[in-house]
Amino acid sequence: MASRSGVFSSSVGTKIVIGITGFALFLYLLIHIAGNLMVFFGPAFFNRYAYVLESNPLLPLVELGLLAVFLIHVYKTLRMFLSNQDARPKAYAVKRPAGNPSRKTFASSTMIVSGLWLLVFIVIHVKAFRYGTEYEWPAGGRDLYRQEMENLSNPLMVAFYILSMTVVGSHLFHGIASAVQSLGLNHPKWTPRVLLAGKIVAALIAVGFMIIAAWVYMNQPGTGRVHV
Amino acid sequence: MRLTLKIWRQAGPTVAGRLVEYIEDHVSPDMSFLEMLDVVNEGLIKKGEDAIAFDSDCREGICGMCSLVVNGVPHGPDRGTTVCQLHMRRFKDGDTITIEPWRAAAFPVVKDLVVDRGAFDRIIAAGGYVSFNCGGAPDGNAIPIPKDIADVAMDSAACIGCGACVAACKNASAHLFMSAKISQLALLPQGQPERYRRVTAMVAQADAEGFGSCSNEGECEAVCPKEIPISNIARMTREYVKAALTASK
Numbered sequence A: 001m002a003s004r005s006g007v008f009s010s011s012v013g014t015k016i017v018i019g020i021t022g023f024a025l026f027l028y029l030l031i032h033i034a035g036n037l038m039v040f041f042g043p044a045f046f047n048r049y050a051y052v053l054e055s056n057p058l059l060p061l062v063e064l065g066l067l068a069v070f071l072i073h074v075y076k077t078l079r080m081f082l083s084n085q086d087a088r089p090k091a092y093a094v095k096r097p098a099g100n101p102s103r104k105t106f107a108s109s110t111m112i113v114s115g116l117w118l119l120v121f122i123v124i125h126v127k128a129f130r131y132g133t134e135y136e137w138p139a140g141g142r143d144l145y146r147q148e149m150e151n152l153s154n155p156l157m158v159a160f161y162i163l164s165m166t167v168v169g170s171h172l173f174h175g176i177a178s179a180v181q182s183l184g185l186n187h188p189k190w191t192p193r194v195l196l197a198g199k200i201v202a203a204l205i206a207v208g209f210m211i212i213a214a215w216v217y218m219n220q221p222g223t224g225r226v227h228v
Numbered sequence B: 001m002r003l004t005l006k007i008w009r010q011a012g013p014t015v016a017g018r019l020v021e022y023i024e025d026h027v028s029p030d031m032s033f034l035e036m037l038d039v040v041n042e043g044l045i046k047k048g049e050d051a052i053a054f055d056s057d058c059r060e061g062i063c064g065m066c067s068l069v070v071n072g073v074p075h076g077p078d079r080g081t082t083v084c085q086l087h088m089r090r091f092k093d094g095d096t097i098t099i100e101p102w103r104a105a106a107f108p109v110v111k112d113l114v115v116d117r118g119a120f121d122r123i124i125a126a127g128g129y130v131s132f133n134c135g136g137a138p139d140g141n142a143i144p145i146p147k148d149i150a151d152v153a154m155d156s157a158a159c160i161g162c163g164a165c166v167a168a169c170k171n172a173s174a175h176l177f178m179s180a181k182i183s184q185l186a187l188l189p190q191g192q193p194e195r196y197r198r199v200t201a202m203v204a205q206a207d208a209e210g211f212g213s214c215s216n217e218g219e220c221e222a223v224c225p226k227e228i229p230i231s232n233i234a235r236m237t238r239e240y241v242k243a244a245l246t247a248s249k
């Protein structure tokens, strides 16, 4: 009988941990994008929303939890990737995808690449927004609206963000469906629908974030660009 | 038909191998893939060369011995078909066909296209069995099993243990193989006594053998000659969680 600590390090347990943490990160992204959409309502609304969120005393705890989930996801996937490499030391001279009903896609074959990209992106992103220059907002809290405008005023930065959102979409395109399977959920009627929905949501999240970044760039205050 | 064959030749487990090219001029479209290799071997033997070693037994798709990766796909291009049931009419005159053995750390090459699949036997020995008392044959209908459950168990039991799932998986994972046996026995009353011990022991054995984990791509299902679905892998996960939660020690 495997010890309880060993349960999460077996090949099945690893999948479960990666699935749970991945799914939690996906749920976080849903909240994240919902919050970001507030930027369309202007600085007063956006900063007010941010202030309410940041004045919640539980926030540091939630942040720590999120960080832990993120780090576990990264650590477990890297460990799994490396041991999976060992499982096939000699590569095939010719290897082709087997086709239907396989779920193999470009996205599923590049999870480690998209994942590592996102790791770098998240470090840059969190540094710019969480630990960037702070401006006071008269009605309370930070002027996050101004911070976002400034962070996304450089076209190269905007391009990097938009590219990274494609990577997010790709990671989720396989990731959401994969988490469902990793958690052992399978229903003849519902699973195909859930998998399809996962792909649609992945695309929506990616496109949503891209629109936000592009909108912020095109609505820079005092640049003569359109301001709606 | 004239074919160019690139075949993996490796004299033994510890020596390096390589792809060797052979031209075969007289291939009939009616031959099976293995008969085609037999013809190649006859030619080699006539020339005094070492015949190509490959596994086969029943040659009718039921034993799971044949194990060739044909042009990058285990068991070749046909769905739900072992390579012994693949026929040369599936190829065109002038084609080049690359033939390799299953590739996995847990399936070391014995010679040429033959690999040692003893790891699968050890996984089965770890838990893929049921215990019952000897004696007279029990009445087949004494234990009622709902038809839908019996059907799913039967579909899982169709696994012939060929290892194509491992060969196709980018992680060389044995999850589909294990999950088929675990599902079959977990669904049936006869499998209940060892139910949770079984899943824990089989997963531990597969990990110890050096098979990889599962990325949910489902290449295994697509190459499986018995078309065993990855819903079995989801069931194995549920069994594994239940076993962890109900472990007595």
Ligand code: FES
Residues within 6 Å of the ligand: B055, B056, B057, B058, B059, B060, B061, B062, B063, B064, B065, B066, B082, B083, B084, B085
């Ligand atoms: S030789 Fe028996 S299944 Fe192919």
